[in-house]
Amino acid sequence: MPNPHDPRTVEQIRRSRNRVLALSLAGFVILVFFISIAKMS
Template sequence: MADNDPAPRTPEQIRKSRNKVLALSLAAFVILVFFISIAKMS
């Protein structure tokens, strides 16, 4: 696994990148809801 060829991607790598994207979008959604609730209070 030392070669840096991006073509052969294992399912584990695909799963990791998908989990990363899912976590980032979930965090962005939570932050968005938080700021909307703060704006509605004031």
């Protein structure tokens, strides 16, 4: 098992967490965008 204090492991965890956060934020923005279009039409 890798060392929890290994900087590469911490960097990989941080990068994957940032990717998940970015994808969820983008999905939320797209959802709001489609809802606003549906309400206008």
